[in-house]
Amino acid sequence: MVWQPGRTDWPDRTVTVVVWLTALTVTxxxxxxxxxxxxxxxxxxxxxxxxxxxxxxxxxxxxGPMIVSTLLVLGVCLAVSVPIGVGTAVWLAEFARxxxxxxxxxRWSLDVLAGVPSIVFGLFGNALFCIYLGMGFSxxxxxxxxxxxxxxxxIRSCEAGLRAVPDDYRKAATALGLSRSAVLWRILLPxxxxxxxxxxxLGIGRALGETAALxxxxxxxxxxxxxxxxxxxxxxxxxxxxxxxxxGGQNRAYATAIVLISLLLIVNVLTSHLADxxxxxxxxxT
Amino acid sequence: xxxxxxxxxxxxxLRCVSALAAAVVMLIVIFLVIESWPALRSVGPLxxxxxxxxxxASAAGGGAGRFNLIPMLIGTLASTAGAVMLATPLxxxxxxxxxxxxxxxxxxxxRRLLELLTGIPxxxxxxxGLLVLAPLIRQWHPPGQSLLAGVLILTVMIxxxxxxxxxxxxxxxxxxYLRGAAALGLSRWATIRGVVLPAARGGIVTAVLLATGRAIGETMAVxxxxxxxxxxxxxxxxxxxxxxxxxxxxxxxxxxxxRSALFVxxxxxxxxxxxxxxxxEWIGGGRMNA
Numbered sequence: 001m002v003w004q005p006g007r008t009d010w011p012d013r014t015v016t017v018v019v020w021l022t023a024l025t026v027t028x029x030x031x032x033x034x035x036x037x038x039x040x041x042x043x044x045x046x047x048x049x050x051x052x053x054x055x056x057x058x059x060x061x062x063x064g065p066m067i068v069s070t071l072l073v074l075g076v077c078l079a080v081s082v083p084i085g086v087g088t089a090v091w092l093a094e095f096a097r098x099x100x101x102x103x104x105x106x107r108w109s110l111d112v113l114a115g116v117p118s119i120v121f122g123l124f125g126n127a128l129f130c131i132y133l134g135m136g137f138s139x140x141x142x143x144x145x146x147x148x149x150x151x152x153x154x155i156r157s158c159e160a161g162l163r164a165v166p167d168d169y170r171k172a173a174t175a176l177g178l179s180r181s182a183v184l185w186r187i188l189l190p191x192x193x194x195x196x197x198x199x200x201x202l203g204i205g206r207a208l209g210e211t212a213a214l215x216x217x218x219x220x221x222x223x224x225x226x227x228x229x230x231x232x233x234x235x236x237x238x239x240x241x242x243x244x245x246x247x248g249g250q251n252r253a254y255a256t257a258i259v260l261i262s263l264l265l266i267v268n269v270l271t272s273h274l275a276d277x278x279x280x281x282x283x284x285x286t
Numbered sequence: 287x288x289x290x291x292x293x294x295x296x297x298x299x300l301r302c303v304s305a306l307a308a309a310v311v312m313l314i315v316i317f318l319v320i321e322s323w324p325a326l327r328s329v330g331p332l333x334x335x336x337x338x339x340x341x342x343a344s345a346a347g348g349g350a351g352r353f354n355l356i357p358m359l360i361g362t363l364a365s366t367a368g369a370v371m372l373a374t375p376l377x378x379x380x381x382x383x384x385x386x387x388x389x390x391x392x393x394x395x396x397r398r399l400l401e402l403l404t405g406i407p408x409x410x411x412x413x414x415g416l417l418v419l420a421p422l423i424r425q426w427h428p429p430g431q432s433l434l435a436g437v438l439i440l441t442v443m444i445x446x447x448x449x450x451x452x453x454x455x456x457x458x459x460x461x462x463y464l465r466g467a468a469a470l471g472l473s474r475w476a477t478i479r480g481v482v483l484p485a486a487r488g489g490i491v492t493a494v495l496l497a498t499g500r501a502i503g504e505t506m507a508v509x510x511x512x513x514x515x516x517x518x519x520x521x522x523x524x525x526x527x528x529x530x531x532x533x534x535x536x537x538x539x540x541x542x543x544x545r546s547a548l549f550v551x552x553x554x555x556x557x558x559x560x561x562x563x564x565x566x567e568w569i570g571g572g573r574m575n576a
Contacts, residue, residue: 009473011475012473012474012475012476015474015475015478016387016474016475018379019379019382019383019387020383020387022376022379022380022383023379023380023383023387023388023396025376026376026380026396026399026400026403026445027396027399029442030399030402030403032418033406033410033411033414033442036414036417036418037410037413037414040417083303084303084306084307085307087299087300087303087304088300088303088304088306088307090300091300091301091303091304092304095297095300096304102301102304102305105308106304106305106307106308109307109308109309109310109311109312110307110308110311111563112311112560112563113310113311113314115499115503115559115562115563116311116314116503116556116559117502117503117504117505117530117555117559118503118505119503119505119530119533119534119552119555120314120318120503120552120555120556121314122533122534122537123317123318123321123533123537123548123549123552124313124314124317124318126537127317127320127321127549128313128317132317148310148314151307151310155307179290179292179293180293180296180297181290181292181293181296184296205405208407209405209406209407209408209409209410210407211407211408211409211505211506212408212505212506212530212534215534215537215538216537216538236407236409236506239409239410239413240409240412240506240510243412243413243416243417243510244416244510250417253413254413257409257410257413260407260410261406261407261410264405264407
C-alpha cells in the first residue's frame with residue numbers, strides 16, 4: 001500500500017508511534033525471556049547433564065531419565081494419534097465433504113476437543129487410563145492422554161492438506177479406474193504431506209511442552225523407566241518440580257528448559273525432513 | 287461406487303476411526319460427570335457457591351467439608367479478564383504492525399517471532415515469571431506472586447494468538463476496499479479505523495474469544511506465578527488461585543469427596559468454555575449473516 005506523505009495528521013503519527021512501540025515491547029519481552037533462559041541455563045549444560053540421572057532431587061546430576069521418558073511419552077502419543085488422526089482426516093476430507101449428520105457430529109466434537117483445557121485432559125486421563133483401565137501412573141497413560149489432546153491439531157491440518165490436493169488428481173485417477181484405496185495411498189496422502197507435517201509439528205510442540213495433563217497421568221518418578229508401564233517424569237514436569245519444589249534448583253530448571261526447547265526444534269526439523277522424503281518422494285516418482 | 291473389497295474395508299475402517307476420534311469428547315464429559323457425581327449428590331451443586339470456605343479435605347476425616355469455589359472462580363475470571371484487556375490492544379497493534387506499518391522483511395521477522403512465542407511451553411513462561419517477573423513485582427509491592435503476575439504472564443502467552451489470528455483476518459479484507467480508501471485520499475490511520483478494522487471485526491472478535499479460552503484453561507504458568515492463596519483478591523497485588531491451578535495442586539493427594547469436588551471444578555471449567563464457544567458461534571454467525 002502506498003500512503004501519500006503529505007496526508008498525515010497528528011492522530012496518524014501518534015498511532016504509528018504506538019504501533020511501533022508495541023512491536024518493540026513485544027520483541028523486547030521475547031528477547032528478555034529467551035536471554036534469561038540462556039544466561040542462567042547455558043552454564044549448567046554438559047554431556048553429563050544430558051545422560052546422567054538426577055541426584056539430590058535434581059540439584060545435581062542430570063536429566064537422562066527425563067529425556068527418555070519425554071521421548072517415550074511422545075512416541076506413545078504419536079503411535080496412537082497419527083493413525084487415528086490421518087484416518088479421520090481422510091474420512092472428513094474425502095468421504096464426508098458434503099456434511100451429513102455423522103460428518104457434522106465428528107467435526108463439532110473435534111472443535112470442542114480443541115478447546116478443552118489441558119488440566120481437564122489430566123483429570124480425564126487420570127480417571128480413565130490410570131484408574132478405570134488400571135494402567136496406573138505410567139508412560140502409557142500419559143501418552144494416551146496426550147494423544148487425545150493432539151488429535152484435533154493433527155486432523156485439522158491433515159484435512160486442510162487433503163483439501164488442497166487438486167480435484168484433477170482424483171478425476172484422473174477415477175478415469176484410470178484406480179480403486180479408492182490405491183488413490184489414497186499413491187496420490188492423496190503423498191500430495192497432502194505438507195498439511196500432515198504442519199499437523200505433526202503442531203502436535204509434537206503441544207505434546208512436548210505439556211505439563212498439566214501429565215502431572216497426574218505419567219506421574220513424576222524421576223528414575224529411568226524400565227517399561228511403558230512405569231511412571232516417568234517428562235522434561236516439562238521436571239522444570240515445574242525444580243522451580244516450585246526444590247530450593248536451589250533454578251539453574252537446573254533453566255538448563256532443562258534449554259534442553260526442552262532444543263528438543264522441540266530438533267524433533268520438528270526431523271519430522272519435516274523425514275515426512276518430506278518418505279511421502280513426497282512417492283508422488284514425484286510415480 | 288465401491289466395487290472392490292479393499293475399498294469397502296477401507297471405508298469401514300475410516301468410519302470407525304472417525305467415530306473413535308469423535309468419542310473422545312463424549313468420554314471426557316462422561317468421565318467428568320461420573321467422577322463428580324458423588325460430590326454433586328452428597329454436597330449438592332449449590333454449596334459449591336455458598337459454603338463459607340474451601341476446606342474439602344476435612345470431609346475425609348469424618349468432619350464436614352467446605353466446598354466454596356467462588357474464590358477460585360474469581361481468580362480465574364480476574365486473571366483472564368486482565369490478560370484479555372491487555373493482550374487485545376497489544377495483539378491488534380501487533381497485527382496492524384505486520385500488515386500496514388512494518389517494511390516487508392521486518393514484518394516477516396516479527397511474525398516468525400510471534401510464532402516462536404506460541405511454541406514456547408507454558409512451563410517455561412512460568413519459570414521466567416516465577417524467577418524474574420514475580421521478584422520484580424515484589425520490589426514494587428510485596429509479595430510478588432500475585433494476580434498482577436498472573437495477568438502479565440497470561441498476556442504474554444495469549445498475545446501471539448490474538449496477533450496472528452487478527453492478522454489473518456486483516457489480510458482477508460478485500461484489496462478493493464484499500465484502493466477505494468486510497469482514492470479518497472485517506473491517511474493510513476483513517477483507512478485502518480474507517481475501513482480495515484470494521485471489515486475485519488468478526489475475525490478479530492473470534493481471535494480474542496479464542497485467546498480468552500486459552501487464558502481460562504492455562505494451568506502451569508499461572509500456577510507458578512499467582513501465589514495460589516485461596517482468597518478473593520482485594521488488589522492486583524494479592525495472590526490468587528485459579529480453578530485450573532486448584533486442580534493441579536490438589537489432585538495429587540485428594541481422596542473421596544475431595545477428589546470428586548475437583549472433578550466438579552473441571553466440569554465448571556468446561557461449562558465456562560462451552561459458554562465461550564457458544565458466544566463465539568453466536569457472534570461469528572451474526573457477522574456472517576450481516
